[in-house]
Amino acid sequence: MKNLKYYIVLAGIVLYTTSCNDWLDVNNDPDSPNNKSAVVSNRLPWIQKFYMYSAGVTNMRTACQAGVYYSNNTNNNHLGVTWACQPGSTTTPYQTWFVSSAANLNDLYNKAQEEGAYHYMAAANVMHALGFMEMLDLYGEIPYTEALASSPSPAYDDGKTVFNGCITKLDEAIELLSRNQEVTAESLSSGDIWNGGDVNKWLKLCYGLKARYLLKLSKKTDLYDPEAILDCLSKGPQSNTDNTFARCYNSTSDVLDYLFFDPVMTNGNWDYAAYGSNQRIGKYYYDLLIDMRGSGVEDPRMTKIVPASMSNIKLSAENKVQEFEWLRSEGVDVYGDATRLVAGGATSIQIATYADVDKEIKYTIEDNADRTAFIAALAGKPYTVSGNDVTVTYKTGSVYVNSTNYKYAGDTVYVNLRSNSVQTGNADVGELDMNWYFTTQSKSHGAVGSTGSFQVRPNSDQEILTYHEMCFIKAEVYMRKGDQSNSHKAYQDGIKAHIDMMQDKLTEWKAAGHTNPDMWPMDESAIATYLSSDAVCQDAGSLTMADIMLQKYLAMGCSVENWNDMRRFNYSAGNIDNFGVVYPGYDRSPLFAGQAEIIGSSKTDPTYWMRRWRLPDTLELRYNSTNAKEANANALEKYIWSCPVWWDCATDNEYFGYIQSTLN
Structure with missing residues (x-):
């Protein structure tokens, strides 16, 4: 992967020397751009930008899997309807992450380290965690420890190694953000298109991501730690003002990027969910x-x-x-x-x-x-x-x-x-x-x-981490602890936080002059009526895990976290603790045709459900198949879609049992 390492930075520099817009500004030496002269404030926004592409396609396609969207595009339809999952649906997130973003992380980190720009080092770590955790969520075993080194055929790591590596990166980011940068270092505000260089928001982003990731361990009695999650939540976003967004724009001054020929300033979710007419x-x-x-x-x-x-x-x-x-x-x-x-x-x-x-x-x-x-x-x-x-x-x-x-x-x-x-x-x-x-x-x-639709317009904010997600995580953790009162409060806070977040954006859109009534604020009396209605559980003693997770599902919408949550609760199997069926009505479609990909015969059998994506056929399975198969004996098989990833297993023995021997 190293031979692709400088492609994005240099090509981005060449493209943007002629742009009049500084939203993603370029190198200060446009006549002779090179890898060593690219400054940290020009590297970070491009990494953020292309992460948005990877996240956008991941969000849209997993939203099809989770039932949020229907698509008549063949690849996406197989994910959402027939479950006869196709190789063509798995390449883009992998490619956009590894080639366009991850390949530049070490350069950003090392350059920032040379300059004492500790906050850029921290940002590189956060981007590392975001992207590699997404790859783990999708593919399970991936190149990790050797991924950004010199080998054209890097070895694979198991999911546990990737997970722990991402947590370590966040912990280091928290430490780096707590430092004062060297006086000669460039301010984070010069290159941060998400939080405008607000170090406190980056710290809250780190803790919020840790809470999100630690929650993935909910099946693991030896690793799931509710107090650690609650501690992270206490240091993460505390209101909607702490949300991390990629602010996006529909602008006549925008330009098309060199890699996808899509507008640079637009929302990554829009790029895949609402650019065309399929969804x-x-x-x-x-x-x-x-x-x-x-x-x-x-x-x-x-x-x-x-x-x-x-x-x-x-x-x-x-x-x-x-x-x-x-x-x-x-x-x-x-x-x-x-x-x-x-x-x-x-x-x-x-x-x-x-x-x-x-x-x-x-x-x-x-x-x-x-x-x-x-x-x-x-x-x-x-x-x-x-x-x-x-x-x-x-x-x-x-x-x-x-x-x-x-x-x-x-x-x-x-x-x-x-x-x-x-x-x-x-x-x-x-x-x-x-x-x-x-x-x-x-x-x-x-x-x-x-x-x-609200989340997927060109100028919709791309949600990286939000307060409402933190509230729903808190509600789930307290429910697992048996604390119905605190769980109920967090559940109601989450619903209101999401409605308030939407209302703020809708108000902004109307004030800007948008004439589309779907972009205008909701009626406040309708909001009040809803919040006090039976659609929202009003009694803490009656609150169920399904109440929490379905409201979270609604609020997260176009997000991979809905599919992650569904896997944690085994979809509608109803066999997680005493929570019952958390996603009632979700099951195989009457048009199910994925017998070769999804091999289980019973809802309580993990392999009855989609558990991961197959590795990209045109990338890893063609050029790095030996390492892929060494990491997972089932990597080249169609039924790999049925194989749980590490955090989706209760024990290491269960996980290694899946990946070290064939499933059928």
Whole structure:
């Protein structure tokens, strides 16, 4: 990996010498950039930036696994629906981390050490922990101790070694942040695009990450330490002002990066979840927003998270939208009856389009009952019937699916998550309009195809560590201790913290002039009603682990931590302590086709569930397969997806039993 080491820094320098924006500024010697002349304040933001890419694709794809999103992209769909997991879905996080970020960590650390820039050394350690823990979460055994050295085929380390290494890095970062830098050292504020150089926030980030990581050990009776976690939480974020975000922007002054040709300033989650039109809200997640705890109470966050499109559009004489209704997306059913997917296929949800002129589509429907139901659902659209054929006229301004397959005609109810940036979409609408439009013509008419979703707009803050996550961790730890009162308080604090965080951002967006109503603040009375309703457990004695984890799941949304939590609780197996089923209704889809990848036959068998990702086929399994197989006897097998990672096992014996012998 060393031979790729300087690629990102040097290429980034070359690209950005012509940019007028200093958000990710470049070397102060643009005519002769080189590895030794690159200053620490120019290294750190690029490492942060490309970590955001790795985290973004990880967050989106694991959100598909966790039921937050449905995707009709083949690779992502296999992760979320069929579980016949594909090699093509595993490469990007690995590549973006190792090649684009990790390869520069030692240079940043060493350069900072030479200058007495202890805070940059600490930042390098934090980035190390963030990235390598993500790799452990995904792949289990990875190159670690030799990963950033000179070997083109580095040896692998087991998960325990990687985990402990990341904790050690955080401990050293805490010590380094407690030092005063040398007077000649560059201030952290010069190169930190996350916390603006605020050392106290970096310290809280370190302790918060330690709490997150130590919680992963919840299955290990010999290592799980609730008091250590609570101690970290007491030193981590104490309010939303302590959150660590990557602030992101939709700017006409933005440029496209040299590696992915995506806008540099935009949100990493958006890059993968809402750049294109493939992703939609999953019904599992959607149902929690409209019926948490069976309350029938709609969450005030729902209309900010679940996208909408215009429907029942009426145009003026000038072909401008004059009247319309907002159609709030439905969630795609994957785990229940999944009627639509069973009828049409796992990847068959279609993208809606817009009738620029009157459009006729003839559907051949041989089944009489299906034909009758189809006609009944037309809701006043003009149609004619001839035998088995139903011809529907979609008037100008209509939203429809351009397919003759009648099973797809109702897919307009599944609004995609897409948002446009000025660099990749309709630049002429300006920075304040990130709506997705069906077509160029629909944009000229003003017909919106999607309002987007809170976490995954170009200018959404990418959440690195948040106070609400800390609250939910505290609630879980106290629940495990049997302290219902403190658990209940932390649970309620977590819900409110997330709502407050959203409300602050929504208020900021409205003040900036955004006209999209989904980017405006929630109604305060609706928030108060929700917080006092049955959707939120009001009695400490009645609080369950499912209450805590489902609210955390809702708040984390597009985050790998939801998949990590699901593994810790064995999904819906209900066999972790006496907590019962923590994720009710989550199970294999009726379209499950992953018998070769997910081999268990019983819900209480760990291998019944997705436990990790297979290593990238085009990278490690092609060029470093000997070391991969030496680390895990199952590394090259399809069923490696069933093999738990180290922290997902109760004991070392269980873990090494999985990786030292074949699973079947």
